[in-house]
Amino acid sequence: MCILLCTRKHPDYPLIIASNRDEYFDRPTQLAGFIDENTLCPVDLGRQEHGTWIGITKQGRVAVLVNYREPAMECLNKISRGSIPMKFLKSNKKAITWSESANKHMNGFKDVGGFSLLFGELQASQGGKEIMPLHIMSNRYRETVSVFNTEETLNRQDNDRYHKMQLFDTIGLSNSPYLEPWPKVTEGKKLVEEVAENAVRQKWNKDKLVSKLFEVLTVAHPSDPEKWLNYNLEEGFDQMPKSIFVPPLRKIKGPACSESKSKPTSLYGTRTQTVILVDKHGKVTYVEKTLHSSEDLTEKPQLHCSEFQIQGWVDGRNAVSAENKQNDGCEMNEQTSKQTHPVKLLYSAN
Known part of the structure; x- marks a missing residue:
């Protein structure tokens, strides 16, 4: 039961993304790179399409997908949902043009399980202080809605049903319809x-901001991981809409709807956490923390950090050259990789 949270509340970071991927621990996955x-x-790597749930490109294309909660028999579909964000990231088409084309060529996504997708092209607005609007599409709603608008960028012909959401500074998606958000x-x-507000007021550096965002992604209800391990399927499933973080659960196959063919005894829960910062100069910091890549609950988290400059970003001073270098490995690698907490501490909530 994944979650996506993103905000534009920090003046130095016009886009902040925080995401949890909840999945079977034994599902084959290639770490971010x-x-x-x-x-x-x-x-x-669990489906032949080799898709993704989150990604960003040097050209500023960004996509994050969350699944819908659906009956077990509808989970395994002809086409993997993960192929959709991957197709967008690799496309050269403008975001809305791509969504219209993809919807047409994929038959209205009828052969794909239920999903919501945040996607778009990251472009500076107002001298880099804000970004141009992004979009949310879903095969459970007819309309594609734009988000992170200002009164100036908002299309007045847009459906009034979405008007408030289009102006939100912070949005969230999980496994319910995005106009009917879960408590988490x-x-x-x-x-x-x-x-974001505390970071501005207390002048946090980037490392502390990232660390605090990971703390948000680790808030669980209840916070005791032993309770989750002892839940039966129905009890654990009932808690997921309330808990940002999902500690390990056993025998959750079916309702989790992960398109997985994992064995019925597999462990399930939050296995990957991602924080993406885009600063006002178009510099991207991508931090991935992999909590589980197997059923060994004592394994240490794996941390990956990359930084790069979005090509063509205009921040009010100049347009950034397309010839930029990426940095695989940030300062946070050494600091955060020291977090070798045992299971009880790793899953504690604040």
């Missing part, structure tokens, strides 16, 4: 906004 010279993302989304949005 540049899969080509432009595209940074993890790769789901409501709480997550509040916590992320508080982090």
Whole structure:
């Protein structure tokens, strides 16, 4: 039961993304990295399409996907949902043109399980202080809605149903319709906004901001991981809409709807956490923390950090050259990799 939280509340970071991937621990997954010279993302190796749930490119294309909660018989579909963000990241089409084309060529996504996708092209607005609007599409809603608008960028012909959401400074997506957010989304949005506001007020550096965002992603209800391990399927499933973080659960196959063919005894829960910062000069910091890549609950978290400059970003001073260098490995690697907490501490909530 994944979650996506993103905000524009920090003046130095016009876009902050925090995401949890909840999945079977034994599902084959390639850690985040540049899969080509432009595209940074993890790769789901559990389906032949080798898709992804989150990614960003040097050209500023960004995509994050969350699944819908659906009956078990509808989970395994002809086409993997992970192929959709991957197709967008690799496309050269403008965001809305791409969505219209993809919807047409994929038959309205009828052969794909339910999903919501945040996607778009990161471009500076107002001298880099804000970004141009992004978009949310879903095969459970007809309309594609733009988000992170200002009164100036908002299309007045847009559906009034979405008007408030289009102007939100902070948005959240999980496994419910995005106009009907689960409690975890409501709480997550509040916590992320508080982090951004505290970061500005207390002048946190980037490392502390990232660390605090990971703390938000690790808030669990209940916080004791032993309770989760002792839940039966129904009890654990009932808690997921309330808990940003999902500690390990056993025998959760079916309702989790992960498109996985994992064995029924597999462990399931939050296995990957991602924080993406885009600063006002177009510099991207991508931090991935992999909590589980197997059923060994004592394994240490794996941390990957990459930084690069979005090509063509205009921040009010100059347009950034397309000839930029990426940095695989940030200062946070050494600091955060020291977090070798045992399971009980790793899953504690604040």
